[in-house]
Amino acid sequence: MEKDQRSPGRGIRQSMSGLHIWAGLLMGWILYAMFLTGTVSYFKDELSQWMRPELAHQAELPDPALVAQRIADELVASVPGSPQWSMRLPDARTNSVYAFWRTAPGSAEGGRRAFGEANFDPATGGKVTARDTLGGDFFYRFHFQFHYMPALWGRWIAGAAAMFMLVAIVSGVITHKKIFVDFFTFRGGKGQRSWLDAHNALSVFGLPFHFMITYTGLVTLMALYMPWGEQLAIKTQAERQQMTAELNAFIQPGKPSGQAVPLAPVAEMVRQAQERWGRENVGRVTATNPGDSTARVAVARGESGRVSMSPQYMLFEGTTGRLLEVREGVGSAAETRGVLYALHLGRFSDGVTRWLYFLVSLMGTAMVGTGLVMWTVKRRQKLADPERPHIGFRIVERLNIASIAGLSVAMTAYLWGNRLLPAGLAERAAWEIHLFFAVWALTLAHAVLRPAKAAWIEQLWAAAALLALLPVLNAVTTDRPLWHSLGQGDWVFIGTDLMCWALAALHAVLAIRTARHRPKLRAAPAKGRTGIIGGALEEGRS
Amino acid sequence: MMHLLSFALCLAAFAALALAMERQQHDLFGRPLEPALTRALRMTGTSALLLALGVLVNWQGWGLGLVMLSGHTSLAAGVVFCTIIRIMNGGGRRGAPPRTAQSRPLPTSSRSSP
Amino acid sequence: MTPLIDRVRRTAPVASRIVAALFGGYALAALGSVAALALPMSKPQAVLTGMLASFAIYAGAVVWVFAARNALRAWAGLLVAAVPLAAAAWSVW
Numbered sequence: 058m059e060k061d062q063r064s065p066g067r068g069i070r071q072s073m074s075g076l077h078i079w080a081g082l083l084m085g086w087i088l089y090a091m092f093l094t095g096t097v098s099y100f101k102d103e104l105s106q107w108m109r110p111e112l113a114h115q116a117e118l119p120d121p122a123l124v125a126q127r128i129a130d131e132l133v134a135s136v137p138g139s140p141q142w143s144m145r146l147p148d149a150r151t152n153s154v155y156a157f158w159r160t161a162p163g164s165a166e167g168g169r170r171a172f173g174e175a176n177f178d179p180a181t182g183g184k185v186t187a188r189d190t191l192g193g194d195f196f197y198r199f200h201f202q203f204h205y206m207p208a209l210w211g212r213w214i215a216g217a218a219a220m221f222m223l224v225a226i227v228s229g230v231i232t233h234k235k236i237f238v239d240f241f242t243f244r245g246g247k248g249q250r251s252w253l254d255a256h257n258a259l260s261v262f263g264l265p266f267h268f269m270i271t272y273t274g275l276v277t278l279m280a281l282y283m284p285w286g287e288q289l290a291i292k293t294q295a296e297r298q299q300m301t302a303e304l305n306a307f308i309q310p311g312k313p314s315g316q317a318v319p320l321a322p323v324a325e326m327v328r329q330a331q332e333r334w335g336r337e338n339v340g341r342v343t344a345t346n347p348g349d350s351t352a353r354v355a356v357a358r359g360e361s362g363r364v365s366m367s368p369q370y371m372l373f374e375g376t377t378g379r380l381l382e383v384r385e386g387v388g389s390a391a392e393t394r395g396v397l398y399a400l401h402l403g404r405f406s407d408g409v410t411r412w413l414y415f416l417v418s419l420m421g422t423a424m425v426g427t428g429l430v431m432w433t434v435k436r437r438q439k440l441a442d443p444e445r446p447h448i449g450f451r452i453v454e455r456l457n458i459a460s461i462a463g464l465s466v467a468m469t470a471y472l473w474g475n476r477l478l479p480a481g482l483a484e485r486a487a488w489e490i491h492l493f494f495a496v497w498a499l500t501l502a503h504a505v506l507r508p509a510k511a512a513w514i515e516q517l518w519a520a521a522a523l524l525a526l527l528p529v530l531n532a533v534t535t536d537r538p539l540w541h542s543l544g545q546g547d548w549v550f551i552g553t554d555l556m557c558w559a560l561a562a563l564h565a566v567l568a569i570r571t572a573r574h575r576p577k578l579r580a581a582p583a584k585g586r587t588g589i590i591g592g593a594l595e596e597g598r599s
Numbered sequence: 600m601m602h603l604l605s606f607a608l609c610l611a612a613f614a615a616l617a618l619a620m621e622r623q624q625h626d627l628f629g630r631p632l633e634p635a636l637t638r639a640l641r642m643t644g645t646s647a648l649l650l651a652l653g654v655l656v657n658w659q660g661w662g663l664g665l666v667m668l669s670g671h672t673s674l675a676a677g678v679v680f681c682t683i684i685r686i687m688n689g690g691g692r693r694g695a696p697p698r699t700a701q702s703r704p705l706p707t708s709s710r711s712s713p
Numbered sequence: 714m715t716p717l718i719d720r721v722r723r724t725a726p727v728a729s730r731i732v733a734a735l736f737g738g739y740a741l742a743a744l745g746s747v748a749a750l751a752l753p754m755s756k757p758q759a760v761l762t763g764m765l766a767s768f769a770i771y772a773g774a775v776v777w778v779f780a781a782r783n784a785l786r787a788w789a790g791l792l793v794a795a796v797p798l799a800a801a802a803w804s805v806w
Contacts, residue, residue, distance in 0.1 A: 072779050073779070073780065076776070076779045220768070220771060223768065227776055262672075262674075262676040266669060266670070276764075279768070283742065283746045283768075285743045285746055285747050286749060286750055286764065287760045289747060289750065289805070290805070291756065291757070291760060303758075364662035390758040409667075410663070410667050417669075417673045
């Protein structure tokens with residue numbers, strides 16, 4: 058990378074500017090992908106519904122107590138001997154029940170994996186018979202652990218990216234603190250300034266969100282990133298249990314007695330929780346050692362309307378259904394963590410708040426995107442020979458195209474794959490994901506082979522076309538076209554169709570704007586222009 | 600309904616606050632407004648924001664209220680900002696090729712650009 | 714040789730700062746998270762407090778490292794901040 062001459066007299070603004078630019082650039086592509094997939098994940102449950110069109114639209118929420126009983130019966134029958142299973146009861150946003158379980162030691166499945174998971178039909182209790190897909194959960198998981206690598210690696214990468222983001226935010230605020238004094242006074246300029254203005258506006262207006270989402274993102278996985286205090290202080294089994302009890306409602310299985318006693322009716326336990334927290338405000342049912350005399354069942358409070366993920370649950374004796382304990386409070390630090398965690402996921406939201414989350418998060422995505430593009434826009438003016446930019450510039454330019462426009466194409470392709478891949482395909486869910494990455498790789502190849510501007514325009518148009526046609530594809534390949542969902546009042550499908558068109562319009566506008574844009578290619582005026590590599594890389598005064 | 604009310608309040612608040620700024624007054628009216636009017640605008644804006652906060656907190660409590668207010672303010676500020684840019688560019692942005700615009704001196708290059 | 718030496722002299726302070734930010738910053742944050750154990754609260758709460766605060770320490774350290782007037786001061790600042798944290802951490806080791 059090029060080096061700027063040091064010059065004395067650079068202030069803290071210069072060094073912070075350099076830090077902002079480099080911290081932002083180095084992780085920018087990963088951050089963009091994390092931001093966009095994270096943004097979409099605010100609607101992951103709706104997306105999962107859309108991706109399983111075989112599951113009927115759920116006009117009315119079934120009684121959670123009956124559903125819990127149904128799924129519990131199914132789990133008792135299908136994973137006998139499992140030391141722990143846990144199900145998330147359906148709410149207004151889900152029409153299936155997600156459950157996972159620890160595989161029984163010594164069982165055929167247990168040899169391969171420690172955990173199993175499946176989606177169940179709340180109406181029948183059986184596993185869903187819909188097409189094999191990860192649904193919206195793919196974007197959600199990709200958002201913090203990526204793919205094709207051990208989850209732990211992905212989480213460390215995501216943590217590093219989030220840390221860079223935090224530094225970029227803090228240094229950006231220090232660099233541009235003037236903006237906060239005269240809010241609104243940046244004006245719509247042209248060329249480089251319009252990019253800068255867009256970047257500034259997106260950053261400033263969404264700042265509370267951007268800061269919150271970055272810090273709370275680190276908090277969600279803080280035990281992984283900062284394990285030292287825990288390793289030092291939490292040593293005994295009792296302490297460990299005390300610790301996990303502060304963090305989540307997953308009760309841990311104790312030693313089974315080996316004496317078989319059937320599980321008491323789960324529905325009765327859920328009813329008690331419903332009386333306490335409201336009919337539709339029961340979140341999760343976890344059982345440990347079900348079928349054993351030591352069985353315990355925890356029924357957790359739902360997530361809606363409470364800005365905290367700290368555990369609140371009722372604990373029952375599994376064999377009798379007797380209430381053992383109601384846990385409704387944790388320590389102050391644990392509660393702080395619970396609030397921050399909840400703020401990141403936003404699951405407490407009502408419909409409007411969810412949309413606010415989505416839109417402001419989209420602003421964050423655009424902030425990262427404009428920041429990345431600005432790097433090349435600013436530098437292009439300083440290139441010695443704009444026709445033949447140096448290799449660093451070209452790498453950034455091409456990666457920008459594939460990671461911004463290309464990601465839109467790839468994410469939409471994932472949805473196309475969901476509709477087009479044959480239902481009987483082996484490992485179908487995995488192939489949907491392979492398709493996503495294959496298309497993303499193609500966009501990178503395309504970005505490298507084509508002239509930069511053409512690549513931008515073509516990929517933006519490709520994304521627009523794929524998005525615009527997705528509702529058509531949906532109408533052709535499923536029995537739930539737009540007119541049908543309108544008649545049913547099925548807002549998940551209506552919303553997805555309309556959102557596809559809205560996003561298609563957005564991409565089309567971007568494509569048209571890019572096509573109209575004429576970059577300024579002459580050298581920038583020498584005066585008054587400081588190096589883009591800021592003071593961070595300059596040791597002026599030593 | 601409460602969402603709509605608080606969003607409208609935020610929108611009004613930011614519009615008032617923006618109009619209370621010298622630069623905006625200069626661009627929109629060609630001259631600064633009376634100091635008393637500017638003060639009144641600033642007061643109106645601040646009280647509208649506080650009112651929006653009050654509405655949401657009263658409705659959903661502090662936790663959810665603050666989260667919702669944060670979303671409403673971010674969105675409202677963005678809308679006001681885009682509107683101001685639209686007005687100042689007078690629609691000329693649409694047709695005019697960017698090149699002609701760039702021959703003009705860049706405004707306030709010292710501001711906020713590294 | 715001279716251009717090479719020149720180059721090293723120019724990049725060494727930057728490299729030193731990057732190391733200070735990435736690793737020094739993390740070390741300081743980790744130390745801070747351990748130091749939180751000295752707080753007068755129950756163990757799980759202290760552990761969580763340390764974790765929660767550590768990222769702020771990390772970000773602050775990185776900003777300091779690049780704001781300092783030169784690389785030497787950047788490192789010195791980290792060490793100065795580490796002393797009280799290490800003392801607190803030592804008390805619970």
